[in-house]
Amino acid sequence: MPPKTFNCIQCGNCCLNLSDAFQTSVSDEDVAMWEREGRFDILEWVHPIPLGEDHYIYDIWINPKTGDDVYRCPWLKKLPKQDKYICRIHDLKPEHCQKYPHSIKHAEETGCNGFE
Ligand code: SF4
Numbered sequence: 001m002p003p004k005t006f007n008c009i010q011c012g013n014c015c016l017n018l019s020d021a022f023q024t025s026v027s028d029e030d031v032a033m034w035e036r037e038g039r040f041d042i043l044e045w046v047h048p049i050p051l052g053e054d055h056y057i058y059d060i061w062i063n064p065k066t067g068d069d070v071y072r073c074p075w076l077k078k079l080p081k082q083d084k085y086i087c088r089i090h091d092l093k094p095e096h097c098q099k100y101p102h103s104i105k106h107a108e109e110t111g112c113n114g115f116e
């Protein structure tokens, strides 16, 4: 049998149901990328928590109006009249989103249908 290749079918399961996709923290590199690109619309959903001198942890996604964690990623969009979803910051999404799923096993464990 040939090895399974990954093909995202845009089911949205990862973004909708895995809370560690959107209630987590991001790297300094992600924040630097958004700063470099001038994406202050993204950065306003990031909450830096100081950990020491010049060292932060960056919580995402935090509602800039309420200061609360979100219960759905603010960048997820359902396509009209389809059961498909897109990421509105696809080219600039956080590294953990870019790297999902890490493996077939990770996909199976987390309900990703991209290897079927
Ligand atoms: S940033 Fe994009 S890929 Fe990541 S959880 Fe949100 S919609 Fe999904």
Ligand code: SF4
Pocket (backbone or CB within 6 Å): 007, 008, 009, 010, 011, 012, 013, 014, 015, 100, 101, 111, 112, 113, 114
């Ligand atoms: S769960 Fe898998 S197939 Fe579905 S949108 Fe996420 S990466 Fe794509």
